[in-house]
Amino acid sequence: MRPWIIACGVVVCLEVGGTPHTAIGAGYVEAGAKLYHERCAPCHGLDGKAPTPMAQAMTPKPRDHTDGAYMNQLSDAHIGQAIKSGGAAVGKSPMMPAQTDLSPQQIDDVVAFVRTLAVPPYRRP
Numbered sequence: 001m002r003p004w005i006i007a008c009g010v011v012v013c014l015e016v017g018g019t020p021h022t023a024i025g026a027g028y029v030e031a032g033a034k035l036y037h038e039r040c041a042p043c044h045g046l047d048g049k050a051p052t053p054m055a056q057a058m059t060p061k062p063r064d065h066t067d068g069a070y071m072n073q074l075s076d077a078h079i080g081q082a083i084k085s086g087g088a089a090v091g092k093s094p095m096m097p098a099q100t101d102l103s104p105q106q107i108d109d110v111v112a113f114v115r116t117l118a119v120p121p122y123r124r125p
């Protein structure tokens with residue numbers, strides 16, 4: 001169980017200005033990182049910059065999650081919807097696959113991790 005304790009610690013440290021008991025939104029960054037590495041990295045890259053050969057072969061290319069100017073304008077709900085139901089559900093490319101087996105908590109976790117990638121950093125409205 002230890003990794004979860006560490007995960008909670010990380011989340012507390014990353015807390016910037018939200019309500020005290022929330023992580024980033026409703027998600028846990030460490031759990032989200034694990035899911036991201038398993039499910040998103042093949043296209044978006046481990047660092048979120050979409051540098052993989054698979055990504056470069058796609059049109060449109062997978063979104064660069066470090067692009068804060070773009071990513072920080074998206075709401076948690078929008079990102080969650082893109083993850084859960086796929087790109088087409090938010091008017092984007094159907095190449096972005098739906099993750100129908102993820103629980104609402106797991107989706108929140110992935111959103112929380114994606115939020116850590118943006119440069120400049122995401123500020124909760």
Ligand code: HEC
Nearest residue numbers: 039040043060061062063079082083087092093095096097
């Ligand atoms: C098979 C490759 C692939 C995988 C796997 C993938 N994506 Fe994507 N993703 C894409 C592509 C391609 C786009 C660009 C869609 C567009 O701009 O039309 C995209 C776009 C996005 C966007 C931007 C949506 C928007 O409104 O602009 C987000 C957020 C995102 N992906 C998150 C994720 C997350 C989180 C995962 C893992 C759960 C993931 N993606 C897995 C290919 C992928």
